[in-house]
Amino acid sequence: MLITIAKFAVVLALMTGLAVIMGMYLARVFNLGSHSLAERQTYRLLGIDASTEMSWSHYALALLMSNAVMLLLGYVLLRLQTWLPWNDLNIAAQTPDLAFNTAASFITNTNWQAYSGETSLSNFSQMAVITFLMFVGSTSGIVAAVGFMRGMSRSSAQAIGNFWVDFTRTTYRVMLPLSFVMALVYIWQGIPQTLDSSAVVSTLEGTKQQLIVGAVASLESIKHIGTNGGGFFSMNAAHPFENPTPLTNLLHILSMLLIPAALTYTFGSMLMKRKQGWVFFGTFLVLFIGFLALTYHAEQTGNPLLSALGADQSMNSLQGGGNLEGKELRFGIADTSLFVTTTTGATTGSVNAMHDSLTPLGGLVALAQMMLNCVFGGDGVGLINLIQYAILTVFFVGMMIGRSPEFLGKKIEAKEIKLVMLSVLAHPLCVLGFTALATVWPGTLDSLNNLGPHGFSELLYAYTSGTANNGSAFAGFNANTPFFNTTIGLAMLLGRFFTMLPLLAVAGSLAAKKTLSESAGTVPTATPLFMFLVVFIILVVGGLTFLPALALGPLVEQLLMLSGQTF
Amino acid sequence: MTFPTKILMWPQIIRPALIAAVLFMLITGLLYPLLTVLAGQTLFPFQAQGSVITRDGETLGSALIGQNFTQPYYFHSRPSMTQMTDPDDPSSSISHPYNAALSAASNHGPTSKKLLSAVQDRVQDYRKLNGLSANTAVPVDAVTASASGLDPHISLANAYLQAQRVRVNRGMSQEQILAVVKAHSVPRTLGLFGEPRINVLQLNIALDEQFKPVLPTTQLHENNHEE
Numbered sequence: 001m002l003i004t005i006a007k008f009a010v011v012l013a014l015m016t017g018l019a020v021i022m023g024m025y026l027a028r029v030f031n032l033g034s035h036s037l038a039e040r041q042t043y044r045l046l047g048i049d050a051s052t053e054m055s056w057s058h059y060a061l062a063l064l065m066s067n068a069v070m071l072l073l074g075y076v077l078l079r080l081q082t083w084l085p086w087n088d089l090n091i092a093a094q095t096p097d098l099a100f101n102t103a104a105s106f107i108t109n110t111n112w113q114a115y116s117g118e119t120s121l122s123n124f125s126q127m128a129v130i131t132f133l134m135f136v137g138s139t140s141g142i143v144a145a146v147g148f149m150r151g152m153s154r155s156s157a158q159a160i161g162n163f164w165v166d167f168t169r170t171t172y173r174v175m176l177p178l179s180f181v182m183a184l185v186y187i188w189q190g191i192p193q194t195l196d197s198s199a200v201v202s203t204l205e206g207t208k209q210q211l212i213v214g215a216v217a218s219l220e221s222i223k224h225i226g227t228n229g230g231g232f233f234s235m236n237a238a239h240p241f242e243n244p245t246p247l248t249n250l251l252h253i254l255s256m257l258l259i260p261a262a263l264t265y266t267f268g269s270m271l272m273k274r275k276q277g278w279v280f281f282g283t284f285l286v287l288f289i290g291f292l293a294l295t296y297h298a299e300q301t302g303n304p305l306l307s308a309l310g311a312d313q314s315m316n317s318l319q320g321g322g323n324l325e326g327k328e329l330r331f332g333i334a335d336t337s338l339f340v341t342t343t344t345g346a347t348t349g350s351v352n353a354m355h356d357s358l359t360p361l362g363g364l365v366a367l368a369q370m371m372l373n374c375v376f377g378g379d380g381v382g383l384i385n386l387i388q389y390a391i392l393t394v395f396f397v398g399m400m401i402g403r404s405p406e407f408l409g410k411k412i413e414a415k416e417i418k419l420v421m422l423s424v425l426a427h428p429l430c431v432l433g434f435t436a437l438a439t440v441w442p443g444t445l446d447s448l449n450n451l452g453p454h455g456f457s458e459l460l461y462a463y464t465s466g467t468a469n470n471g472s473a474f475a476g477f478n479a480n481t482p483f484f485n486t487t488i489g490l491a492m493l494l495g496r497f498f499t500m501l502p503l504l505a506v507a508g509s510l511a512a513k514k515t516l517s518e519s520a521g522t523v524p525t526a527t528p529l530f531m532f533l534v535v536f537i538i539l540v541v542g543g544l545t546f547l548p549a550l551a552l553g554p555l556v557e558q559l560l561m562l563s564g565q566t567f
Numbered sequence: 568m569t570f571p572t573k574i575l576m577w578p579q580i581i582r583p584a585l586i587a588a589v590l591f592m593l594i595t596g597l598l599y600p601l602l603t604v605l606a607g608q609t610l611f612p613f614q615a616q617g618s619v620i621t622r623d624g625e626t627l628g629s630a631l632i633g634q635n636f637t638q639p640y641y642f643h644s645r646p647s648m649t650q651m652t653d654p655d656d657p658s659s660s661i662s663h664p665y666n667a668a669l670s671a672a673s674n675h676g677p678t679s680k681k682l683l684s685a686v687q688d689r690v691q692d693y694r695k696l697n698g699l700s701a702n703t704a705v706p707v708d709a710v711t712a713s714a715s716g717l718d719p720h721i722s723l724a725n726a727y728l729q730a731q732r733v734r735v736n737r738g739m740s741q742e743q744i745l746a747v748v749k750a751h752s753v754p755r756t757l758g759l760f761g762e763p764r765i766n767v768l769q770l771n772i773a774l775d776e777q778f779k780p781v782l783p784t785t786q787l788h789e790n791n792h793e794e
Contacts, residue, residue: 003755006759007759007760010759042590045590046582046583046590047578047583047586048579048583052570052571053570055570057574058574058579058580061574061580062580062583062584065580065584066583066587066588068584069584069585069587069588070587070592073588073589116669118669118670119668127597127600127601128596128597129596131595131596131599131600132591132592132595135591135595135599136588136591136595158570159570164583167587171594171595176599180599180602180603180606183603183607184607187603187607187610187611187614188610188614189614190614190630190631191614192614192615192617192618193600193604193607193608193615194607194608194617195604196616198668199616199619199626199629200626201619201626201627202625202627203627203628203634203665204627204628204768204771204775205641207635209628209632209634209665209666209667210667210668211617211619211629211667212667213616213617215600215603217603217607218599218604222595233670234669234671235670235671235672235714235715235716235717238672238713239670239715240631240715241617241631244631246755246760246761247756247760250756250760302707303677305677305678305683306683306711309686309690309710310687310690310694310702310703310704310705311710311711312704312705312707312724313707316724318706318722318723318724318727318763319706319707319708319722319724320722320762321707322707323711324713325673325682325686325711325712326672326673326675326712326713327714328713328714329645329708329713329718329720329722330718330719330720330764331761331762335760335761335762351714354674354714356674356676357672357673357676357677357682357714358677360676360677449674449675450675450679454676454677454678474674474676475672475674476673476674476675476676477674557677557678561677566678566680566683567676567678
């Protein structure tokens with residue numbers, strides 16, 4: 001127990017330290033006036049003028065269009081897989097609906113996988129489609145946040161920066177070097193990195209075992225730094241080749257939290273409001289610690305139904321115990337709980353344990369964090385989501401005490417609130433609407449791996465994960481059907497762009513306003529009180545929206561498990 | 568710094584979008600992973616190829632990937648849910664533990680009857696195989712399937728309960744078997760991360776090197792010979 005608490009404390013301290021360093025670096029990258037040689041060459045190839053700034057709508061359009069073309073390129077390459085190189089195992093191309101789902105999934109930073117990596121993708125596709133889309137998908141999220149932060153920091157301005165410049169810089173100065181260095185550490189720890197597709201060995205008992213290998217390390221590093229989450233292998237970061245040691249597990253966790261946490265510092269730094277950045281960081285942290293404690297407690301307590309059968313789940317000097325179904329022994333309960341909380345908080349979607357086999361409350365945490373979608377959140381979008389709640393909080397507080405709502409010196413008016421509400425409502429509408437549709441869709445039952453309330457949780461999880469651009473799954477659920485590929489694909493696109501675009505519009509609108517100096521009537525937003533108000537608003541809005549659905553799934557399952565009812 | 572008020576679709580949006588897609592695909596999707604292959608193969612060739620262990624020129628497995636053990640003179644790995652295509656019926660799958668070509672888990676929820684009946688069977692099999700009394704609590708890792716289906720490790724508790732069986736089948740003394748198990752137990756990283764554990768494949772390789780099984784099955788030798 002003491003070790004567990006020490007472990008959690010060390011991880012959170014490391015995360016905080018790295019957030020500061022990375023936050024400073026990001027602020028420098030985004031504010032820099034000069035361009036490197038590689039960057040200037042890139043601008044020339046793209047045929048753009050780096051000194052031209054864009055309005056929010058121009059910026060958003062560039063983002064949308066580049067993402068659309070990249071999605072299309074990914075789709076085409078997946079469909080052409082059989083004609084492309086490095087396909088030693090002769091893997092067939094994905095079907096049209098599956099290829100759409102995959103391309104949409106990776107460009108939106110979701111990384112939902114309706115396929116198994118080992119049997120569905122060649123080494124070429126793992127690099128030129130998956131790794132490529134992981135880079136550009138996550139970079140798009142960061143770039144949206146950069147435009148957003150710039151908009152908020154400006155006064156009476158029309159422009160929020162140049163999309164192509166921000167995109168190029170983030171790729172060259174942040175994502176590529178970080179991923180490369182991390183990939184080397186991963187290879188050292190045992191993650192394969194080769195152009196071979198497989199190796200066959202003869203086991204001690206004399207049978208053949210085919211090991212699937214490939215360019216795993218280079219995918220694994222961007223997968224976590226970019227909060228992407230799609231695995232090279234079917235079982236993702238639970239597979240020993242994706243996550244061989246407790247050290248790689250720790251590095252995965254720190255990588256996932258790195259940019260979402262750092263952006264709060266960057267925000268404070270770009271707006272010259274350091275305290276505000278820390279308040280946002282604190283909001284993330286408070287929610288994270290609460291959810292982590294709940295997951296750890298639920299998983300370590302284990303499944304009483306297994307104890308009744310003679311399985312020893314206790315923690316003692318010879319074993320870690322806990323609910324080990326669908327978990328890897330090298331991580332045990334504590335490191336797995338950290339990973340579960342991180343991957344669903346930072347909406348990565350990589351898994352080092354099967355979420356389908358979590359205890360009901362452990363599964364509830366995973367679901368709830370994706371529903372709130374702002375416990376650190378994905379690269380870039382996590383911060384955008386949080387600020388959306390902060391604006392909402394300012395609005396509520398303003399209404400309660402009769403002051404005109406202001407946020408960071410900008411008046412919050414009907415237009416901003418409408419846009420924020422569009423984003424706040426699109427998310428649950430997408431999650432709950434599609435889940436409701438799926439529950440009445442004929443054939444849905446055939447896709448479920450579990451019966452009873454857990455079966456409903458599998459459905460709810462699929463659309464929550466898709467909409468929140470998380471990508472993890474209650475993976476027993478068979479999502480590779482035309483209905484699910486299409487609806488989950490749509491959920492990913494809606495979830496991505498109905499958050500990003502309205503909030504970019506908010507940034508554009510705020511940039512155009514004059515920054516007012518604080519008056520006695522201003523509600524201060526850089527205080528611990530405001531931090532708890534934001535936490536409160538997030539929980540109230542999220543709770544009111546999603547609690548009924550959660551009650552039908554994990555909550556009722558928990559009660560049934562305790563009463564010994566099985567399915 | 569200039570700021571145009573009108574957006575020109577082709578030069579400002581569509582053309583750069585088309586070029587960016589191809590350019591960044593080449594850089595991040597090919598150049599970067601290939602450079603990493605080059606660096607990885609140069610710096611860490613053993614790991615980059617999958618940490619494959621060889622003995623007398625034969626490849627025995629990966630140090631990181633678990634194997635299925637059924638013989639009584641071996642320590643056994645955790646239950647695995649991996650499958651393979653049924654050779655008699657390509658449209659269905661059959662159980663094939665530790666199939667590293669397709670990782671898999673049960674994905675059974677905590678109230679699943681399938682999970683509970685599987686655990687019940689495993690508890691009974693484990694007690695019978697290791698000569699334990701009917702009320703011995705069995706370590707949870709020995710009766711639950713891992714997430715990857717390729718988990719290379721077992722807990723110390725699990726290893727100690729299996730040690731008696733392995734000892735008898737290899738004619739070892741109590742001290743000898745405990746010494747080997749102890750030598751192969753891996754502590755937490757930096758005293759904090761992960762769980763204390765034992766790599767089953769490496770433990771069994773060490774046993775094979777030092778203590779020959781008492782009753783080697785003929786089938787095993789034939790198989791080894793073929794390969």
